Amino acid sequence: MNLSQTAWTTNNHEECNPHVAPLLHVIEIIIVSVVITITIVANSSAIVVFTQMKKLHIGSELFVISMTAADLTHGLLGIPKIHAVLEDRWPYSELSCVLVGYFTVSVLSTSVCSLMCISIDR
Secondary structure, three states, X not given: OEHHHOOOOOOOHHXXXXXXXXXXXXXXXXXXXXXXXXXXXXXXXXXXXXXXXXXXXXXXXXXXXXXXXXXXXXXHHHHHHHHHHHHXXXXXXXXXXXXXXXXXXXXXXXHHHHHXXXXXXX
């Protein structure tokens, strides 16, 4: 499946300027890579801190750990998407495309629900 032919791609920069698209492509990959790296490192650190520090064991620490685990999983699910952007198509099977999409929505919903539970608990 070619990513440039999908319905969610609305801008075709190649028509305007053929040199703009590769530059935007590189910038997009750099930004997404930095965000994914920060997400993985920060959420891994938060899980370690919340499980090791006894002072942080408050009533809602399980909700916080659940939220950070969901965010960490979301960061890890972004790695195959970078590969797809690099190749301008989904290089894996159709089943993996469906599973990555399903798990992305699931972990984002888990993160939002955990945040809601933290808010209600406080």
